[in-house]
Amino acid sequence: MFRKLKRPNVLTALRIVLIVPLCLVFHSQQVGALWASLGLLAAMGLTDLFDGYYARKYNVAHREGELMDSMADGFVRLSVFLLLLSDHLIPLWMVLMVMWRDLVSWSLRFMDLARGRDEVHKRISGKINGLIQTVAIGGILIALLWAASVSHPINLLLVQLFMLAAVGTALWSTLDLLFTHKQAVKAFLRR
Template identity: 25%
Template sequence: MNLPNKITVARICLIPIFMIFMLVPLPMGSFEISGNVLPTAYAAGFFLFILAASTDWLDGYYARKYNLVSNFGKFLDPLADKLLVTAALLSLIELQVLPAWMAIVILSREFAVTGIRLVAASDGEVIAASSLGKWKTVFQMTALAVLLLDGLFYAILNIPLGMILMWIAVTLTVVSGVDYFVKNKHVFKHSM
């Protein structure tokens, strides 16, 4: 397994640890920032999420720089992104920070895109992420990170930055999903 793929696997391994910090009541105390009390476990979860999300850039950088792009990496990298996004979405729903419908839109697109990738793969075709899909991922990750510490960002900026970013992410999710299916409609034609 090459270095970029090892980084991607490490991202996947961080996901359950992130969820433990976000969802399991850990006796780690709390601290105050800008008049907001923040559980230490949430701060740890936030930093784990940032670490895991940043490995998405890191594995891609090494894959391109050292010509280590592989079909396995093209499959595993977007899967790792989807797993991380799903974990964060479910955590935010459980914490009553995010409306479930937004998560459903995002996850529906991700399942649909994964489905078409699997159909294409059965025909020996690997479909890499588009630039619009990459922007979607950037906004999803940024919105989720901000929402993980939503009270803190709101207290500092006095605007609902997390939800503003999430609306952009949901919009890009829909637009990139439509774009993805239009550009890859040949996969459906060949599989019918």
């Protein structure tokens, strides 16, 4: 099936669709629900790997696909962080900090599009931020799974330490984006 896939956007869309069952099954204190959540997140991770791979392999990469891939990643992270927030595992300010980074990034990309620039300026800070947030989400879910499987209380300090790493890289990446795109921001503010 995947060999014949010449439309990687299908994989990107699948990643967005898989958010729905993730939200339906997630429960921070049930072992089965946590395994299912980890499985869905692993499937989403595979769609993220393969959509870019197939876009490059079949030479069908385009700006819309790159933007949707970035937005799909953000939707997945936002969904997980909101699930953790709804279970009172992380505070609202942490969720806002990591999501503001994505909103700044998307805004700058749309500003570039509005100015006639259609290339994506990916920053190493964004790649590191995405990696740290992925590790944080995985680490939190594994910590929750361990606590649920041995009937221990959830270690909120560990959960929040993972989130602090995600918040720190989000803040760094946001500042890096704003500095890199300072001309676009200045042009916007002058209008």
